[in-house]
Amino acid sequence: MNRIQYTLGCTLLLMWSWGNVMAQLPSKDQFINDLLAKMTLEEKVGQMSLFTSDWDVTGPSLRPQYKEDIKAGKVGAVFNAYTAKYTRELQQIAVENTRLKIPLLFGYDVIHGHQTIFPISLAESCSWDLAEIENGARVAGEEAAAQGLHWTFAPMVDIARDPRWGRISEGAGEDTYLGSLIGAARVKGFQGESLKSPNTIAACAKHFAAYGAAQAGRDYHTVDMSIQTLYNTYLPPFKACVDAGVASFMTSFNELNGIPATANSFLLKDILRKDWKYNGMVVTDYTSINEMVAHGFSKDERQAGMQAATAGVDMDMQGAVYMNHLKSLVDKGNVPQAAIDQAVRNILALKYDLGLFEDPYRYSDEKREKMIVLSQANLEAARRMARKSIVLLKNKNNALPLRSNQKVALIGPFGNEKRSLIGSWSAAGDWTKSIPVLAAMQEKAPNNILYAKGCNINDDSLQYIESALQTARSADVVVLALGENWDMTGEAASRSSLGLPGVQQQLFEQIQALGKPVVVVLMNGRPLCIPELDQKADAILETWYLGTMAGPAITDVLYGDYNPSGRLTTTFPRSEGQIPVHYDMKNTGRPFDANNKYTSKYLDSPNEPLYPFGYGLSYTDFTYSKPFLNKKKMKRGEKLNLTLTITNAGKRAGEETVQLYLRDLVGSSTRPLKQLKAYQKVNLQPGESKTITFFIDESMLSFFNYDLQYGAETGEFDVMVGPNSSNVQSIRFELQD
Ligand code: GLC
Numbered sequence: 048m049n050r051i052q053y054t055l056g057c058t059l060l061l062m063w064s065w066g067n068v069m070a071q072l073p074s075k076d077q078f079i080n081d082l083l084a085k086m087t088l089e090e091k092v093g094q095m096s097l098f099t100s101d102w103d104v105t106g107p108s109l110r111p112q113y114k115e116d117i118k119a120g121k122v123g124a125v126f127n128a129y130t131a132k133y134t135r136e137l138q139q140i141a142v143e144n145t146r147l148k149i150p151l152l153f154g155y156d157v158i159h160g161h162q163t164i165f166p167i168s169l170a171e172s173c174s175w176d177l178a179e180i181e182n183g184a185r186v187a188g189e190e191a192a193a194q195g196l197h198w199t200f201a202p203m204v205d206i207a208r209d210p211r212w213g214r215i216s217e218g219a220g221e222d223t224y225l226g227s228l229i230g231a232a233r234v235k236g237f238q239g240e241s242l243k244s245p246n247t248i249a250a251c252a253k254h255f256a257a258y259g260a261a262q263a264g265r266d267y268h269t270v271d272m273s274i275q276t277l278y279n280t281y282l283p284p285f286k287a288c289v290d291a292g293v294a295s296f297m298t299s300f301n302e303l304n305g306i307p308a309t310a311n312s313f314l315l316k317d318i319l320r321k322d323w324k325y326n327g328m329v330v331t332d333y334t335s336i337n338e339m340v341a342h343g344f345s346k347d348e349r350q351a352g353m354q355a356a357t358a359g360v361d362m363d364m365q366g367a368v369y370m371n372h373l374k375s376l377v378d379k380g381n382v383p384q385a386a387i388d389q390a391v392r393n394i395l396a397l398k399y400d401l402g403l404f405e406d407p408y409r410y411s412d413e414k415r416e417k418m419i420v421l422s423q424a425n426l427e428a429a430r431r432m433a434r435k436s437i438v439l440l441k442n443k444n445n446a447l448p449l450r451s452n453q454k455v456a457l458i459g460p461f462g463n464e465k466r467s468l469i470g471s472w473s474a475a476g477d478w479t480k481s482i483p484v485l486a487a488m489q490e491k492a493p494n495n496i497l498y499a500k501g502c503n504i505n506d507d508s509l510q511y512i513e514s515a516l517q518t519a520r521s522a523d524v525v526v527l528a529l530g531e532n533w534d535m536t537g538e539a540a541s542r543s544s545l546g547l548p549g550v551q552q553q554l555f556e557q558i559q560a561l562g563k564p565v566v567v568v569l570m571n572g573r574p575l576c577i578p579e580l581d582q583k584a585d586a587i588l589e590t591w592y593l594g595t596m597a598g599p600a601i602t603d604v605l606y607g608d609y610n611p612s613g614r615l616t617t618t619f620p621r622s623e624g625q626i627p628v629h630y631d632m633k634n635t636g637r638p639f640d641a642n643n644k645y646t647s648k649y650l651d652s653p654n655e656p657l658y659p660f661g662y663g664l665s666y667t668d669f670t671y672s673k674p675f676l677n678k679k680k681m682k683r684g685e686k687l688n689l690t691l692t693i694t695n696a697g698k699r700a701g702e703e704t705v706q707l708y709l710r711d712l713v714g715s716s717t718r719p720l721k722q723l724k725a726y727q728k729v730n731l732q733p734g735e736s737k738t739i740t741f742f743i744d745e746s747m748l749s750f751f752n753y754d755l756q757y758g759a760e761t762g763e764f765d766v767m768v769g770p771n772s773s774n775v776q777s778i779r780f781e782l783q784d
Contacts (some may be wrong), residue, residue: 072404072405075396075399075400078399078404079392079395079396079399082147082149082395083388083391083392083395085147086147086391088374088377088378088384088387089120089121089374090120090145090146090147090149091387091388091391092121092369092370092373092374092387093119093120093121093122093123093370094123094149094362094390094391094394094395095123095361095362095363095369095373095387095390095391095394096116096121096122096123096124096362096363096367096369096370097122097123097124097125097126097152097154097330097362097363097364097365098110098113098116098122098124098125098126098365098367099113099125099126099127099128099365100113100125100126100127100128100133100137101113102127102128102129102133103127103155104127105126105127105156105333105538106333106334106365107333107334108334108365110365110367113125114137114140116370117137117140117141117144117145117151118140118141118144118145120141120145120146120147121370122141122151123149123151123152123362123394124151124152124153124154124198124362124394125137125151125152125153125154126153126154126155126156126198126200126364127155127156128153128155128195129153129155129191129194129195129196129475130194130195130416131193131194131195131410131411131412131413131415131416132195132411132413133195134153134194134195134196134410134411135195135408135411137151137153138150138151138153138407138408138411141407142407148407149395149398150398150403150404150407151407152197152198152394152397152398152401152403153195153196153197153198153410154196154197154198154199154200154251155191155196155198155199155200155474155475156199156200156201156472156474157187157188157191157196157199157200157201157237157248157474158199158200158201158202158203158217158472158474159171159183159187159470159472159473159594160183160186160187160190160429160469160473160474160476160594160595161187161188161190161191161194161196161420161474161475161476162190162194162420162421162474162475162476162477163186163187163190163420163421163422163425163426163428163429163476163594163595164429164468164469164470164473164474164476164481164594164595165183165186165187165428165429165432165433165594165595166429166432166433166436166470166591166592166593166594166597167216167217167470167471167472167572167591167592167594168202168203168216168217168218168219169215169216169217169218169219169220169572169573169591169616169617170433170436170590170591170592170593171183171219171229171432171436172218172219172220172225172226172229172616173220173436173437173438173589173591173613173614173615173616173663174432174435174436174612174613175225175613175614175616175704175726175728176435176728177228177229177232178232179431179432179435180229180232180233180236180432181232181233181235181236182236182428182432183236183428183429183432184201184202184232184233184234184235184236184237184250185236185237185239185247186425186428186429187199187236187237187474188236188237188238188239188246188247188248189246189247189419189425190419190420190421190425190475191248191474191475192245192246192247192248192410193246193410193412193415193416193418193419193420194416194420194475195410195411195416196248196410197248197249197401197403197410198248198249198250198251198294198295198397198401199237199248199249199250199251200251200253200297201233201237201250201251201253202229202230202233202234202237202250202252202253202288203217203218203253203254204218204219204226204227204229204230204252204253204284204285204287204288205217205218205253205254205257205258205259205281205284205299206218206220206221206222206223206226206259206260206280206281206284207220207221207259207260207617208221208259208260208617208618208627208629209259209260209261209263209264209626209627210264210545210573210574210575210617210619210620210626211263211264211265211541211542211543211545211573211623211626212259212261212264212265212266212541212573213266213471213535213536213537213538213539213540213541213542213572213573214258214259214266214536214537214538214540215259215536215572215573215574215617216470216471216536216537216572216573216591216592217471217472217537218259219284219616220615220616220617220660221616221617221618221629221630221631221660222616222630222631222660222723223279223280223281223283223284223722224283224722224723224724225616225723225726226283226284227283227284227286227287228287229284230252230284230285230287230288230291231287231288231290231291232291233250234250234252234288234291234292234293235291235292237249237250238250238292238293238294242294242397242400242401242402243400243401243402245402245409245410245412245415246419249294249295249397249400249401250288250293250294250295251293251294251295251296251297251330252284252285252288252289252293252295252296252297253296253297253299253332254297254298254299254300254301254308254332255285255296255297255298255299255308255314255315255319255329256277256281256282256285256299256303256308256314257270257272257277257281257299257301257303257308258270258299258300258301258308259281260272260281261301261541264541264543264626265541266538266539266540266541267300267301267539268301269301269302270301270302270303270304271303271304271305272303272304274304274755275716275751275752275753275755277303278751278755279750279751282318286323289319289323289325289327293327294327294328294397294400295327295328295329295330295397296319296325296327296328296329296330297329297330297331297332297364298311298314298315298329298330298331298332298335298360299332299335300332300335300338302342302344306344307335307338307339307342307344308335309331309332309335309336309338309339309355309358309360310336310339310344310345310351310354310355310357310358310360311358312357312358312359315329315358315359315360316358316359319359320359326393326396327393327397328361328362328393328394328396328397329359329360329361329362329393330360330361330362330363330364331355331360331362331363331364331366332364333364333365334364334365334366335364335366336348336351336352336355336360336363336366336368336369337351337366337368339351339354339355348366348368348371348372349368349372349375349376351368352368352369352371352372352373352376352382353372353376353381353382355368356369356373356376356382356386356387356390357382357383357386359386359389359390360390361389361390361391361393361394362390362394373387421480426595426596429594429595429596430596430599430600430603432594433593433594433596433597433599433600433601434600434603434604434609434611435612435613436590436591436593436600436613437588437589437590437591437593437600437601437604437611437613438588438589438611438613438614438615438662438663439586439587439588439589439604439611439613439663439664439665439666440581440587440588440589440619440658440662440663440664441581441584441585441586441587441664442585442586442664442666443585443586444564444585445666446524446564446565446566446585446586447566447586447588447604447605447607447666448604448605448606448607448666449492449524449526449566449605449606449607450606451491451492451495451606452492452495453492453495453523453524454495454497454521454522454523454524455488455492455495455496455497455522455523455524455525455526456497456498456499456518456519456521456522456524456525456526457484457485457488457496457497457498457499457526457528458498458499458500458501458515458518458519458525458526458527458528458554458558459500459501459502459526459527459528459529459551459554459568460500460501460502460503460504460528460529460530460549460551461484461504461528461529461530461568461570462483462484462485462498462499462500462501462526462528463483463484463485463486463498463500464483464484464504464528464570465478465479465481465483466478466481466533467504467530467532467533467570467592468481468482468483468533468570468592468593468594468595468597468598469481469533469592469594469595470533470536470537470572470591470592470594471533471534471536471537471538471540471572472537472538476594476595480595481594481595481596481597481598482595482596482597482598482599483597483598484526484528484568484597484598484601484602485498485598486598487598487599487601487602488526488598488602488605490602491602491606492606497518497521497522498518499511499514499515499517499518499519500515501515501527501554501558502515502549502550502551502553502554503549503550504530504531504532504548504549504551505531505532505535505548505549506549506550507549507550508550509550509553512550512553512554512557515554515558516557516558516561519558519561519563520561522563523563523564524563524564524565524566525558525561525563525564525565525566526566526568526605527554527555527558527565527566527567527568527584528568528570529547529551529554529555529567529568529569529570530547530551530569530570530571530575531547531548531570531571531572531573531575532548533572533592535548535572536571536572536573537572542573543623544576544623545573545574545575545576545620545623546575546576546577547575547577547580552579555567555579555580555583555584556579556583559583559584564585564586565583565584565585565586566584566585566586566587566588566605567580567584567586567587567588568588568590568601568605569587569588569589569590569591570590570591570592570597571589571591571592572591572592573617574615574617574618574619574620574658575619576619576620576621576622576623576657577619577657578621578622578657581657581658588601588604588605588611589613589615607666607699610665610666610667610699610700610701610702611663611664611665611666612663612665612701612702612703612704612728613663614661614662614663614704614706614771615658615659615660615661615662615663615771616660616661617660618630618656618658618659618660619656619657619658620656620657621652621653621655621656621657622652624649624651624652625649625652625654625656628654628656629660630659630660630661630720630721630772630773631660631719631720631721631722631723632719632720633717633718633719633720634717634720635647639654655773659771659772659773660723660771660772661704661706661723661770661771661772661773662770662771662772662773663704663771665697665699665701665702665703666697666699666701667695667696667697667698667699667700667701667733668695668696668697669693669694669695669696669697669701669703669731669770670693670694670696671691671692671693671705671768671769671770671776672691672692672693672694673691673776674689674690674691674766674768674776674778675689675690675691676688676689676766676778676780677689677690678780679778679779679780679781680780680781680783681743681780681781681782681783682782682783682784683745683759683761683782683783683784684745685744685745686742686743686744687742687743687744687766687780688740688741688742688743689707689740689741689742689743689766689768689778690738690739690740690741691705691738691739691768691776692736692737692738692739693705693729693731693736693737693739694731694734694735694736695731695732695733695734695735695736696734697733698733699733700730700731700732700733701730701731702728702729702730702731703728703729703731703770704726704727704728704729704770705726705727705728705729705739705768705769705770706723706725706726706768706769706770706771706772706775707723707724707725707726707741707743707766707767707768708721708722708723708724708766708767708768708772708775709721709722709724709743709747709748709764709765709766709767710722710764710765710767711748711750711760711762711764712762712763712764712765713762713763714750714752714760714762715752715753715760716750716752716753718750721765721767721772721775723772724743724747725741725747727739727741741768743766743780745759745782746759748760748764748782759782760782761781761782761783761784762781762782763779763780763781764779764780764781764782765777765778765779766778766779766780
């Protein structure tokens, strides 16, 4: 029996069994009401605690007695535990030892793949390919579900505009519109059509909210911003996840304007529950209730527990605050019983939706586990996603693509690197299974690949440089694999200086001085400040951390088997001094003017970044016709059509991402110079042209004004189209009442 027959068989069997069992289970509300009525306060509080297993600890504390806690009915969910066998073992403790036999929820950080690791989320976002991104989440969810997991703490939808912040690697970059589309795609990928299906898992929109705006890019730091910026820039991706049906939310570590997110009823009640009518489950981040004491918002953990529970937090991740204080807070009237009942209702509803009350062991199936994890199809999907995530930043004199008869010296600490390829938050990924660039290139061009490490990733040893120079001298072209180590991004990994770590810059300069063509392959989890590389390298490929199939995907692009199509979703600053620098900034009252001293500028740097949002090159050339608007005046409720023709003027087939930006020239609040509002991906053969049409409607012109009213304001707008945010053609039109 092959995998497809097996899956079909399982599905039919499950549908038949569901048919029978569903007939027995009452409706969700009835079931939950009946169960809630039987539960003691202790049992209710028990559901509101989430603890990590000791398999993979992702935060500062571990409660070793978690199994005893489960047996005592003090645990509603466990995270960082997986495999069909182990989840079955833990589930048995809960189901066979507790009075009401309520099944556990198993959660894990399945961020960019489970065992088959996909590119890090920031890399995937550079594909701008929503279907591929959704499929990546679907594959991750399927593998996670096959290993006993019900719930992932993903997608991370924090808009991030400060590359010093290590967690920029986990999101979808700087843009609100694209970040919203990608967040929704990931939710759909993880959750599929139904959470009852044994190959889907519940998603979790995190970190609510505005965690990416940590001051100075320092993780966990203060977040303080205007309410208008919160509404226009940081909240929409979360709302997009709500609209996509996300099953849960996670509160963030940061305070927002003085109130920690984990007890911020403005976020958790006014916005999430009242405005957005969200009825999913809300979990904290790792001990973030306890940390409100350090924030200076709670005098002790008891008060923190009261503040979190009354603000609407349903589940306490790892803090044991609810476990230790919630019953007495209710008994003493500090927390209303109704708040507890609502929290437990949200938790039980998720367990019901996952089908755990029908069969607590349905995800812990060792046979299915073997069929699905690391399948060939999944590896191929990971390679496809990895190719599409690569951004060609420079290609002087067509140094790329390489020819297989060229003698290539692969040099640098990432040439044969395996661990970094799967990046941070690599879940159950086994880095020993990742394929390094060296192996993939040797397979592609046997006998034509020389290799030397050149230096370590992040120390000051120069001992390997000489032998690297020797190796380079015998080659026609050098591929220099450089970057930052995987643990220099992700959580608690902010950097104040964004150059290449260690002595990699020296290695580059000495190799480059040999006068041979130098192709830089970058592996990193954030934008780096690399003006020297940009100046002196012949070609630069931004490959991020591409996952299990990184080596083959990079080789596919190096040798032209795939024409790079990635476009940056995060701006590359020239230096840290420019930060924050992003494409949708304001014009100011004194926009830069080279002929006027008193205008907004630096004395020692241009205002423009090194590489702008939306930027990326191809091995072919695309030309744009003049865009045409069907009319220059638009009444409310009407649409404008913008058409233009894209031509592949080069010799290779390729994919272009045509981007459409809008500017509101005069607003009741000042508006950004441009904002991405649509894009279309166009695949063209050499010489082929395609006319495309964008529709512009009022929703694309709308924003939250100073009084937080959402809508479009009449007046003039510029619509801009082009290959990236800095290279656009513009047409003016007017919105009229
Ligand atoms: C971490 C992260 C969060 C993750 C959680 C569980 O501290 O902030 O993103 O989901 O703990 O591992």
